Amino acid sequence: MAFSYGGFVNSGVGKFLASNLGLPRPTRLRRHTPGESLVPGAVFVDGFGEAPLAAQVRGVLEGAGVQLATVPSTSVVAAVLDLSKVRSPADLDIVRTSLGPALKTLAPTGRVVILGRPVAGAVDVAQAAGRRALEGIVRSIGKELRGGGTANLVLVAEGADDALEGTLRFLLSGRSAYVSGQVFHLAEPVAPVQAPADWDAPLAGKVAVVTGAARGIGAAIASTLARDGATVVCVDVPSASGPLAEVANSLGGSALALDVTSADAGTRIVEHTQSRHGGFDIVVHNAGITRDKLLANIDADRWASVLEVNLGSILVMNQVLVPAIAEGGHIVNVASIAGIAGNRGQTNYAASKAGVIGMTAALAQDPTVRAKGVTVNAVAPGFIETEMTAKVPLATREVGRLMNSLSQGGLPVDVAETIGYFAWDANRAVTGTTVRVCGQMLLGA
Amino acid sequence: MTETCRAAIIGGNRIPFARQFGPYAEASNQDMLTAALEGLIARYGLVGERVGEVVAGAVVKHSRDFNLTRESVLGSSLAPTTPAYDIQQACGTGLEAAILVANKIRLGQIDSGIAGGVDTSSDAPITVRESLRRKLLRVNRGKSPVEMATRLLALRPGDLGIEIPANSEPRTGLSMGEHMAQTARRWAISREAQDELAMMSHHNLARAYDEGFFDDLVTSYLGLSRDQNLRPDSSMAKLSALKPAFGKGDHATMTAGNSTPLTDGASVVLLASEQWAAEHGLTVQAFFVDGESAAIDYVHGDEGLLMAPAYAVPRLLARQGLSLQDFDYYEIHEAFAATVLSTLKAWEDEEFCTTRLGLPGPLGSIDRSRLNVNGSSLAAGHPFAATGGRIVASLAKMLHAKGPGSRGLISICAAGGQGVVAILEGA
Incomplete structure (x- = not known):
């Protein structure tokens, strides 16, 4: 069995050594289980000034049967602070006075959510400075939190207040276990925001297409979307059709074996979903490959194949998928931390994944996409425990695992949960964004 | 009906x-x-x-x-x-x-x-020798340990040994290849013609895989995503270099290359x-029109073991009011290249068709460019009972692409002098 730092420092002698040497000790993260309450305890809600978003939050939490706390205590598992009314950096002192004490007693796997307004909408320079300061605050809190806690910032544009519930629920729940230090942007919704009848089945009645679904992160995406109620069409290359069939059958979906780079890939996906399900609501472009080599040594095939599979194929398929996707649907792309921070030996891969982030932002603004009310977003996974990363040499692997605020690698399901979040009709205010699922990895942060 | x-x-x-x-x-x-x-x-x-x-x-x-x-x-x-x-x-x-x-x-x-x-x-x-099996069953029927032990004493060294299923005909003791060699000789099927058919099978199957034809017909298993027997670079030079596996002397034309492997x-x-x-929102690719089976007497008669489809097809054609030329695709199972070639030759032969099939004249030739166009058993291999499903699914897909009303003929020979044939129609 492969050595696991996380397993070692949490057992017997390892635990003793770690605590005496001051080594990081990863906490078992709180992950989503259907049927469980949103948060395992009370939520402390506060805000600056009239704090309109805090009122929204209280309403949501009361509706969800979550206990509200007015003072910090050890039974508090999450703190939500509304700073939407901040006028200048001077107003930020509330972070120290209100959130400071709360952090002292925050239960393990706690959540800190700060709510603000987009910098672009500031009335003057002082307000812009105050709003931007929130990013520094959240990212620092993410690094100060222990015990698997996370901190995230939600910037709610004027007119998007009613769309807050989906993002709030995601961040407080176990679905966001490996998401920390991130900024969520809520803009004016591209289509009516619709809360699901059951927040445990936010994708009920939806049809989702997931490429690269035969294994790893893709298989987790497929099963997570299915768990949340979607009928999933699992796509992967013919050479992986055996594992693909297993995944599809395990979640009651269907398998479609094709190479995403084939000219008719998009058409075949459309035909399959049309004839079987009358269309599709969600498409997750997850298929991707790596062909690592230093730029000085890379050949034309390694260069081109990675760009074609990871980026070019999505552009080509979207020409057919965008017209075919249901109104109010969701497109989610899988980028990578390498597309943000770059990586030695991965110019081709980083190029493709950075390209995915650019494509995501651009497609979200496309007039036809907006007119259809379709959202386009991306996730950028950090170090995720997969068969692929299990083959990384021990030292490199452990560095990858520990170089983040949660001192551990994420699981494929963590990436899948964020993808699922982007696919909720409750989150139609979120489009054109890229969210990292990296446990606040140090790279590119 | x-x-x-x-x-x-x-x-x-x-x-x-x-x-x-x-x-x-x-x-x-x-x-x-x-x-x-x-x-x-x-x-x-x-x-x-x-x-x-x-x-x-x-x-x-x-x-x-x-x-x-x-x-x-x-x-x-x-x-x-x-x-x-x-x-x-x-x-x-x-x-x-x-x-x-x-x-x-x-x-x-x-x-x-x-x-x-x-x-x-x-x-x-694996089975044990018949004499051993009978004696062991007798031991098992023993009512007391003593009786069982006594019966065990009846075992003789000659009873020991195992039997593995063999690809041979119980009534003639000949392997299927040996039977086929007799038929190939009778119809004067040349080595070159057999090798060419084998080569085309490999080339056609390889092309079909490259074109993605099998993307929705095959599911990978235990690390294999293409038929292991497929040799895309099969050539006449390579095939003609192989030594004969069945038959004798100048008439030995059948090799491992133009016979299906296990x-x-x-x-x-x-x-x-x-x-x-x-x-269920599923597309119909083709219709299963009709099927027929036939058997010939290869034990006492003088017909070749694998020639039964040559008899089954004309019966099916007569019932459906069709001629041999009314098909867009022909799927004739390549048990051996010589099987396909002997069958085609028999249908072109006036004497065979009139005397043996009782027809007024020969069934005639087929357009060979419509035969096994995406490869067949010589390239794909032939796990006996699995071949029928391979052919039906592939042909149905081809007919769907060809369009409604297109027709395909399937012919499969079988041990015991039998043959099963069928007609599909494109939807």
Whole structure:
């Protein structure tokens, strides 16, 4: 069995050594289980000034049967602070006075959510400075939190207040276990925001297409979307059709074996979903490959194949998928931390994944996409425990695992949960964004 | 027969065929048939579905696999309430299963069904010598330890030994290849013609894979995603260099290159009524029009062991009012290259057609460019009972691409001097 730092420092002698040497000790993260309450305890809600978003939050939490706390205590598992009314950096002192004490007693796997307004909408320079300061605050809190806690910032544009519930629920729940230090942007919704009848089945009645679904992160995406109620069409290359069939059958979906780079890939996906399900609501472009080599040594095939599979194929398929996707649907792309921070030996891969982030932002603004009310977003996974990363040499692997605020690698399901979040009709205010699922990895942060 | 509806072919699935003792060496028939079913279920979204019935079989079968198909269904994602039964008609098993399912659909007895077949040449059942088996059963019947021990004493060294299933005819003791060599000689099938057919089989199968033809016909299994026997670079030079494997002297024209190798694999085909297909949002690729089987006397008569399809096809054509030339595609199973060539030659032969088939004249030639266009058993391999499902599914897809009303003819020879043939029509 492969050595696991996380397993070692949490057992017997390892635990003793770690605590005496001051080594990081990863906490078992709180992950989503259907049927469980949103948060395992009370939520402390506060805000600056009239704090309109805090009122929204209280309403949501009361509706969800979550206990509200007015003072910090050890039974508090999450703190939500509304700073939407901040006028200048001077107003930020509330972070120290209100959130400071709360952090002292925050239960393990706690959540800190700060709510603000987009910098672009500031009335003057002082307000812009105050709003931007929130990013520094959240990212620092993410690094100060222990015990698997996370901190995230939600910037709610004027007119998007009613769309807050989906993002709030995601961040407080176990679905966001490996998401920390991130900024969520809520803009004016591209289509009516619709809360699901059951927040445990936010994708009920939806049809989702997931490429690269035969294994790893893709298989987790497929099963997570299915768990949340979607009928999933699992796509992967013919050479992986055996594992693909297993995944599809395990979640009651269907398998479609094709190479995403084939000219008719998009058409075949459309035909399959049309004839079987009358269309599709969600498409997750997850298929991707790596062909690592230093730029000085890379050949034309390694260069081109990675760009074609990871980026070019999505552009080509979207020409057919965008017209075919249901109104109010969701497109989610899988980028990578390498597309943000770059990586030695991965110019081709980083190029493709950075390209995915650019494509995501651009497609979200496309007039036809907006007119259809379709959202386009991306996730950028950090170090995720997969068969692929299990083959990384021990030292490199452990560095990858520990170089983040949660001192551990994420699981494929963590990436899948964020993808699922982007696919909720409750989150139609979120489009054109890229969210990292990296446990606040140090790279590119 | 009053037809209540047509039998539609929705599609099929198989695992890539592996060479004997290859990647599937330790896979059982049940493992492979289940894998083929799972791929079909995934492709057509049949998880939890109660299908009318599943009919399949294997030629080489362990006694424990008495309920092979039902056990495979229970191990699959189909509803456990799906009935199943086994059949066996040597290499005609897979096609015969499709005929049975199609007929039940046409009669309205079921609205959906899966036909298939599986065979392993690697995970073969071993039996003990017949004399030993009888003596051991006698020991087992003993009423006391003493009686059992006494009966054990009846064992003789000559009783020891195991028997492995052999690819030979029980009534002649000849292997299938030796039988075929006699027929090849009789019809004067040249080595070159056989090698050319083998080469085309490999080239056609390789092209079909490259074009993605098998993307929705094959599901990878145990690391294999293409038929292991396939040699895309097969050439006349390589094939002509092989030593003969069957026959003697100048007449020995059959080699390992133009004969099918022993292989492991499984295939299944989904058939249904048009209504069932529509309700499930599934596209009908073709219709199963009709099937026929024939047998010849190779023991006392003078007909070749694998020539029965030559007799079955004209009967089927007569019943359907068609001529041999009325087809867009011909799928003639390549047990040996010489099988295909002998059959075609017989149909072109006036004397054979008039005296043996009782026809007024020869059936005539076929357009060879329509024969086995996406490869056949010489390249793909031939896990006996799995070949029928391979051909039905591939032909149905080809006919769908060709368009409604297009026609395809299937011809499969089988051990025991039998042949099973069928006609499909494009939808």
